[in-house]
Amino acid sequence: MSFWDSFVIGEPIVLGSHRFTAEEIVRFAEKYDPQPFHLDAEAAKASVLGGLCASGWHTAAACMRLNVEYRYARLREWVEAGNPTPRIGPSPGFKNMRWRKPVYAGDTVTFTQTVTGKRVSEKRPGWGVLSFNTSGKDQDGVEVFSFDGVVFQGTD
Numbered sequence: 402m403s404f405w406d407s408f409v410i411g412e413p414i415v416l417g418s419h420r421f422t423a424e425e426i427v428r429f430a431e432k433y434d435p436q437p438f439h440l441d442a443e444a445a446k447a448s449v450l451g452g453l454c455a456s457g458w459h460t461a462a463a464c465m466r467l468n469v470e471y472r473y474a475r476l477r478e479w480v481e482a483g484n485p486t487p488r489i490g491p492s493p494g495f496k497n498m499r500w501r502k503p504v505y506a507g508d509t510v511t512f513t514q515t516v517t518g519k520r521v522s523e524k525r526p527g528w529g530v531l532s533f534n535t536s537g538k539d540q541d542g543v544e545v546f547s548f549d550g551v552v553f554q555g556t557d
Contacts, residue, residue, distance in 0.1 A: 404487035423506035490553025
């Protein structure tokens with residue numbers, strides 16, 4: 402079996418969880434998304450969001466970190482089991498990114514990824530394209546974040 406074959410359509414993969422603290426929310430917002438509802442708890446209470454919450458980009462960045470950590474851990478396990486090092490590629494993009502509910506200070510979001518499709522590339526021999534859905538749910542099981550993506554993966 403190849404590394405490519407180890408990706409199963411429909412099988413959910415838990416990437417991990419991240420707890421969003423007030424300090425981290427403000428620190429991220431100061432650098433990348435300086436809006437009042439991400440910077441100031443009092444201003445956030447008066448906003449349509451009703452409280453200090455993480456930038457959607459902060460949520461996406463936490464998801465990406467967990468995705469990379471999971472993927473490289475899976476790759477290390479594969480190689481340590483005596484398999485050849487597979488080729489992994491970049492993502493050509495994503496669509497349908499949604500921030501479905503604010504992620505408030507103190508929330509813990511668990512990110513899950515599910516492969517929704519696989520196809521061998523017609524233009525790049527030895528490469529395939531994995532399609533997937535990524536979802537983030539808060540500690541109450543409510544979906545707060547989602548997107549559909551694709552990534553290149555070696556098929557040999």
